[in-house]
Amino acid sequence: MVSVFDVVFPIASLVAFALLTIPVFKLFRKTTHKTAMALVWFALVFAVAFAGVANLAIQYYQVPIEQSFVNITLGSTSDAPSAVSGTFMIDAISVYMTIIMVAVSAAIILYSVLYVNPAERPSERYFAIMLILVAALIGAVCAGDLLTLFIFWEAAAAGSSFLMLYRKSRQSINATLKYIVMIVIASAFIVFGLSLVYGITGTLNFWAVKEALMALGDKSLLVLAFIFIAAGYAIEAAIVPFHFWLPDAYNAAPASSSAFLSALVDQGSYYVLIRVLIFILTPTAVLDWRLMLAFMAAFTMIVGNMFALIQNNIKLLIGNICVADVGYNLVAMTSIVPGVVGVATLGLQGNLYFFLIGGITTALAFMVVGIMNHYGFKTMKDFAGIGRRMPLSSFALLIAALSFAGVPPLGGFMAKYLVFTSAIEANYAWLAVIGVLMSVVQTAYLFRLVNVMYAKKPADDRKIKEPIKLLIPVFILVGAIIILGLFPNIVLDPIQRVVEQFPFLP
């Protein structure tokens, strides 16, 4: 059975390690092998974190499948969810999200250590914040009431600004300011919405809220609360038309931060969106807003891809792909109808698979572009003929581009297949058609990039010595994309438990 310890341990250990990172790095700075020492340190951190997460998973999988979630209350021992209390809730989705958060962040922190030199002065804070963000995200995906979720999630969202701000260029300060303003507005909206929900239901615990809302007669207040909460999370998940902060912020941040944000914080925001809006507050049984969701998905896909089409700066282009990815995720969300027996559940499978694949593909793209930026290649023009000058990095970017375009056997294909199929399942065939058309647009601009990389003559034909060490985490992700594309059952089988539990949801 899952105990408080099992849930708190990964979070607390990551926070403790984060705090320790600052003095430890100062110690390392006196030695000669700073990078090696930093790597050993993070190996230790992630060994402990993995152990914690593995323990959580093992404990959770001993729970019978009929019990769709485990409620863990801090403080009081009684099982009854108290009105306002710090509670955690573990279900198969949280376990899955926790695992991918830790696994993906390990690869990205490996890259960051090699990318951001640990000898650099405030770098210890940078890594400490990364660890704290992972802890906050794990807290958010394990949260069991709306307040706990809010606290952990806002910690992650607001904490992200420090990652963007690192190296304090003029551009990054501007972008971070924009981001912080958006996040503050969003959290104000959410708090207001949550207070309304608390007023309506008298509780903040997930399932208690849901139960109360299912029995609700007059829904006018709920609609108001929904509008505020949905707007708040839409800003944080960068749904069109609230997406403008995202490409700028990811462009201005160092590549390791962009990779981290796109692979973890972005995916966390989709999780929050699904959990709060689709599972708890406004499932279709309470408020049917799937049509609105479908429109938002369509607009987000169109705007993201169209803006990417006209980008000349490669990092901005990938930032816009992140926006398009939000759209694809929303497409899958339209078909999630929790708690209904007999409805196929491809949408949730698609979402959960997309969390992983979309995350690592954007992370991979940002990592490679980060390497290329390092040598001064930033725009389409600079990328001309780079395929011959930096063959390994270009190959990795090619794999990312093919995965984005949805070319099998890469992971992106299976993700898109699940997403578009789930739209048909939700009876939104038009959304699937828009999706595949946008996918063609996406292929067009990605292959324009591939064309530039391989077909154009470079201005300078000399080969560049590629940083082999930095390419190790890059090729770990390349391998992951290929293997998960060929054998998607590695991910889909664990997700299957989520689907099997659907009928048992309250």
Place this chain on the structure above:
Amino acid sequence: MAFSLLLVFLLPILSLPFVYFAGKKSSKAAGTLVGLVALANIGLVLSAVPEVINNTVYTESYTWISVLNSHFSLFLDGISASIAIITLVLIVAAAFFSIRYMDGKKNLPVYYCLLSLLSVGLVGVFITSNFLLFYFCWELMLVPAYFIIGGWGYRDSYKAAFKLFIFTHAGAVFVLLGIGAIYITTGQSDMFAAQTALLNPAYSEIAKWILLALTAGFAVKMAVVPVHMWLPDAHSEAPATMSALLSGVIISAGAYAILRLSLVTVLPAVTLNDLAFATSFLHGLAIFGVISAFFGAFIALVETDIKRIIAYSSIAHMGYVMFGLSLFPSAIALALAQSSASAGGLATAQAALTLTAIVAASVAVLGTVLHILTHAVSKGLLFLSAGSVMHQTEERDIRKMGGLASKMPFTGVSSVIAALSIAGSPPFACFWSELFIFVGAFEIIKHDGFYTLPTVFMLIATVLSLAYSLRFVNKVFLGKSKPESAEESEPEPKKKIWDVPHSMKLAMAILVVFIVVLGTYPAFFINLIKAVALI
């Protein structure tokens, strides 16, 4: 053999590192290795053929994505076995041809690896019955093709490759929608299981959309007018080996997919509920076929670029195949099925069974599949010959050629054989297939008067194909040899033109043998194709 089809998949993939490192030493070794792997694959496919002829189908299935009800299921029936064999023959020819043809080009190890990878997709498309696996192979045909055309092609090759990629990928996403919809409606990811599952009156409406999406997607690959725009560029800018594979197999894969997925898997469901729609759908295919045949033939008649002539002739021939597909005898099958259904009430199973019997007996389907085979070898040979001509003369404008037959006798003879086959003259391969298509057409006309006019037009198109084939042979190989660049004032040392090296001759000889054998003794493939598995 137990794992023979799985080995067909794995052999080229496992050979990749060997091909790469052999290519680092000498391109001859790499080319030979790719050829030998393809030969081994022919052996593996042939080992399953006896079982195909006895039981009509040979299957292998392995666990894959159980969550999506998808198994790694491979099958072989008469149609897929025969196309897979011809595909592998073309790959062997292309590999041997490459050895000298690609001499002196850069990055050859990568080229041979891509060729090997391409062969997985090319053969895989024909031997998988799982939709997802089919789509994997479908796109695996595309990505290596993009890089081969782009990296080793002529002139503005990346632009042509880009066009190829965007067009066919756009088609492919509609295929993806179609197979996704099949999975959603029936829960099946296997084409044989889906066929039976779709035969449910409740699915009639969505089956129409699936049919249209799949067919539209495949038609792009087939390069039927009006979605042919990618083909002339891609075929003419690609290296000759890739042109041969593109024209011989890749576009035919579109035809095969329409036959296997649109017509056999989905059309019965549509026919069962809405005969009028199904009939007009088939009529539409016939019209597109006729338009393509004429369009391709007319442009081939006036084009002056040696490879573009052949490229447009491919569009024309895909018109034939499309016309052949439109003769799919679903209407008759349905009439029989309905009468038996009203009599016994065993609608679905019986309809499917009747369909199998009728399709197996249908001369039109036989002709269509045979035409895919004969066109593949003929067009492959024609592209290899054109590649030889370009390789030796470094010229691609047929107005500047002439009299090459005396200088390149082997290439000349093989080109004439290929061109005559394309024109449909006996005793070469395409004669039989065109004959069967027309016999099939006359058979259908008895039931459906609509086909009279298209059949007449197709017969006229045959004359046109003879015209452009003879024009091609005349201009390039016969007549007087043109003086090298008459306009140029300064007399440069005249380049001596001689026939191609032996390895390239060997590659062409393989295809010549197949054209002649298919033309004089088509019985082996006809018997094989008749062992057709439809449920």
